[in-house]
Amino acid sequence: MELSQIQKNLNHIKSQLGNAKLIAVSKYSPVEDVALAYQAGHKDFGENRVQDLSEKANYFQEHHLDHVRWHFIGHLQSNKVKDLFLIPNLEMIHSVDSLKLLHEMVKRKSFLKKAIKVFLQVNTSHEEQKSGFESLEEIENAILYLRDHSDKFELFGLMTMGPIRTENFENGAEVSFKQLFELSRELNEKFKLNLKLSMGMSQDFSIALKYHSDFVRIGSAVFK
Numbered sequence: 516m517e518l519s520q521i522q523k524n525l526n527h528i529k530s531q532l533g534n535a536k537l538i539a540v541s542k543y544s545p546v547e548d549v550a551l552a553y554q555a556g557h558k559d560f561g562e563n564r565v566q567d568l569s570e571k572a573n574y575f576q577e578h579h580l581d582h583v584r585w586h587f588i589g590h591l592q593s594n595k596v597k598d599l600f601l602i603p604n605l606e607m608i609h610s611v612d613s614l615k616l617l618h619e620m621v622k623r624k625s626f627l628k629k630a631i632k633v634f635l636q637v638n639t640s641h642e643e644q645k646s647g648f649e650s651l652e653e654i655e656n657a658i659l660y661l662r663d664h665s666d667k668f669e670l671f672g673l674m675t676m677g678p679i680r681t682e683n684f685e686n687g688a689e690v691s692f693k694q695l696f697e698l699s700r701e702l703n704e705k706f707k708l709n710l711k712l713s714m715g716m717s718q719d720f721s722i723a724l725k726y727h728s729d730f731v732r733i734g735s736a737v738f739k
């Protein structure tokens with residue numbers, strides 16, 4: 516891609532976001548394009564596979580692009596936790612989707628050089644192929660558990676995705692995003708938190724903004 520095109524795409528998206536922050540999802544893009552986006556002034560990038568993130572983060576380190584902030588947004592397998600924690604400039608994990616994974620993260624926390632921010636992923640659309648917490652009880656257990664490990668994990672917010680395969684994605688996204696918003700208010704009240712919301716992708720981010728999303732994760736609309 517051309518730097519000018521990436522710059523244009525970034526400006527166009529950011530002009531629609533208000534106070535929400537853009538995570539540019541680089542999973543389908545070669546690292547050279549990600550470096551161009553960095554050169555255009557963007558610093559927050561999301562990847563959904565540990566191996567890909569690791570390769571891109573190494574490239575950034577070798578080229579001294581040191582102000583990058585990496586966001587992991589995919590399903591994290593227990594056996595990849597250590598590799599993820601070793602990645603330089605890992606900023607946030609948006610996709611903590613089970614207590615089992617949290618336990619594994621705590622077990623490996625000494626591999627983290629500094630504290631990272633975590634989002635609990637909630638399966639608001641209850642689709643089987645999607646991961647994420649389903650019950651309030653489990654989410655509350657995760658919140659309490661994270662409090663005991665705040666030296667390395669800062670509970671930062673909740674994340675969700677709209678339904679994947681549906682005739683009318685707008686309706687599905689409305690329902691999912693509204694549900695996450697309401698859940699965050701409830702938990703904020705109960706646990707005295709200030710949970711951020713990570714929701715909205717290329718096709719549905721305008722709906723997510725209606726429900727006060729703080730972080731939109733946008734891939735195709737940035738790198739096209």
Ligand SMILES: *Cc1c(COP(=O)(O)O)cnc(C)c1O
Pocket residue numbers: 540542563588589676715716717718732733734735736
């Ligand atoms: C790929 C991906 C995105 C970005 O999707 P686009 O449709 O390319 O904007 C956002 N969130 C997650 C979890 C993803 O896997």
